[in-house]
Amino acid sequence: MFLCWCLSLVALIPLTTSTNPGVKVKLTAKGIEYGRQLAVASILQKLKTIKLDDMSGKVRVSPIGKVKYSLKNMKMVEVGLPTAALDLVPGTGPKLSIVNANFRLHGNWRVRKHFVKDSGSFNLNADDISFSTSLSIKTDPTGRPAVSSIDCGANIGKMSVRFRGGASWLYNLFKKSISSAIQKAMQKKICPLVANAVSDLNNNLKTLNVLAKVDKFAEIEYSMVASPAVSKTSIDIGLKGEFYNIGKHQEPPFSPAVFSLPPQINNMLYIGVSSFTIESAAFVYNTAGALSLYITDDMIPTISPIRLNTRTFGVFIPQIAKRFPGLMMKLLVKMAKAPVITFEPNNATVQSFASVTAYAIQPNATLTPLFVLNLVSSVGARVFVSGTRLAGAVTLNKMDLTLGTSDVGDFQVGILNSILQTVLNFVVIPRMNAQLAKGYPLPTLGKMNLVNTQLLVLKDHVMIGTDVQFTG
Numbered sequence: 001m002f003l004c005w006c007l008s009l010v011a012l013i014p015l016t017t018s019t020n021p022g023v024k025v026k027l028t029a030k031g032i033e034y035g036r037q038l039a040v041a042s043i044l045q046k047l048k049t050i051k052l053d054d055m056s057g058k059v060r061v062s063p064i065g066k067v068k069y070s071l072k073n074m075k076m077v078e079v080g081l082p083t084a085a086l087d088l089v090p091g092t093g094p095k096l097s098i099v100n101a102n103f104r105l106h107g108n109w110r111v112r113k114h115f116v117k118d119s120g121s122f123n124l125n126a127d128d129i130s131f132s133t134s135l136s137i138k139t140d141p142t143g144r145p146a147v148s149s150i151d152c153g154a155n156i157g158k159m160s161v162r163f164r165g166g167a168s169w170l171y172n173l174f175k176k177s178i179s180s181a182i183q184k185a186m187q188k189k190i191c192p193l194v195a196n197a198v199s200d201l202n203n204n205l206k207t208l209n210v211l212a213k214v215d216k217f218a219e220i221e222y223s224m225v226a227s228p229a230v231s232k233t234s235i236d237i238g239l240k241g242e243f244y245n246i247g248k249h250q251e252p253p254f255s256p257a258v259f260s261l262p263p264q265i266n267n268m269l270y271i272g273v274s275s276f277t278i279e280s281a282a283f284v285y286n287t288a289g290a291l292s293l294y295i296t297d298d299m300i301p302t303i304s305p306i307r308l309n310t311r312t313f314g315v316f317i318p319q320i321a322k323r324f325p326g327l328m329m330k331l332l333v334k335m336a337k338a339p340v341i342t343f344e345p346n347n348a349t350v351q352s353f354a355s356v357t358a359y360a361i362q363p364n365a366t367l368t369p370l371f372v373l374n375l376v377s378s379v380g381a382r383v384f385v386s387g388t389r390l391a392g393a394v395t396l397n398k399m400d401l402t403l404g405t406s407d408v409g410d411f412q413v414g415i416l417n418s419i420l421q422t423v424l425n426f427v428v429i430p431r432m433n434a435q436l437a438k439g440y441p442l443p444t445l446g447k448m449n450l451v452n453t454q455l456l457v458l459k460d461h462v463m464i465g466t467d468v469q470f471t472g
């Protein structure tokens, strides 16, 4: 007894403290390479906008003494980032290193010494520029990832200035001190700029659909359950991946099990959707009462010889024909509990437990209950990605009927198999499939397209491998 109690207590603990993700996202080296390209483009764009404030100062030059100089209208003309690497530092985050960068700057110069005045323009070439920064990825208060630049360092290796206009004997005297002043000023600008470019990435990350609306019943929560795990070859992100009733977040009586994505590298991104996520959907729809359906004769295709009336049913259960002649019938299919979803390699199965209540429709529209059946059915599911949504289609594997209660005497339920199969195949399943075909939103950022997408059904989860394209 005590042991039982202990075990049940242990079983309960994960309910309240578990932070196992329902959805896992793995960003592979290929995905990180794409991220690098986006980051470099963004940094390049930023560097092009770099503006140096006007500078002025005095330099002592022999033999003429102190000379006042000013530099104005300095503008970036060209920036090159020939080598950029984004490496993953396990436990920390990605590290962006740029070496051999260069830029060209144009500006105007002016010097004064008593009555000597001179001015002209200059071109400045900076080469051998290197900078590196580590990126920290944390969870922001909304559960979205947020990156920031830490430990940034920048160095400008070589600098050369070429003056134009004015007297060369004069500017050659102070060229060196001016170029070192610019070098210092420039060096100070790079890291704040990189930090800025990195924090701009957050505008994109903020578009993560942490609460994705599905329909009038449900929404999916995709907030991060912990900070991303960075290994040498991937960044792994755990998302909640749980369906909730809109506005009312009631936890289901089960929680996500641990699952791990297999080591795949061909796509940029791998998304693992656990059976927990799908079961939480089933829980939500069932709780919302959305998994019940009244079935009337007009819903059954006219080609079917099986009709929902007391004549058809009376053939199998004579009492029905005798007591309720010439009446139409109605069935209420209602989930008894949330369906169970099983993912095994190449096999997605949904087992559902429903009750089927049969009514005769009296001429005054009153429904007279005839009998209640318990229906356990198993459907095989084909799961696929449609756009940025996870969709599905099911077909009936098998069904099992038992008699619940009867107001029309005892009968062998087996004789109703063909009727129920017709109802499932022609009414219930097409309706489910119409719903499933609409799909459920996957975690996405901004205007993201999925390309080269493949999906595998694996143990306890489905794995989507995909490349990503951002369109604006």
Ligand SMILES: *[C@@H]1O[C@H](CO)[C@@H](O)[C@H](O)[C@H]1NC(C)=O
Residues within 6 Å of the ligand: 342, 344, 347, 348, 349
């Ligand atoms: C899938 O698994 C279910 C049991 O979970 C089994 O009944 C069914 O036959 C399997 N289907 C295939 C195609 O293997």
Ligand SMILES: *[C@@H]1O[C@H](CO)[C@@H](O)[C@H](O)[C@H]1NC(C)=O
Residues within 6 Å of the ligand: 362, 363, 364, 365, 366
């Ligand atoms: C409707 O008809 C049935 C059967 O004739 C009868 O038992 C029932 O009382 C009627 N209900 C109403 C509301 O008239």
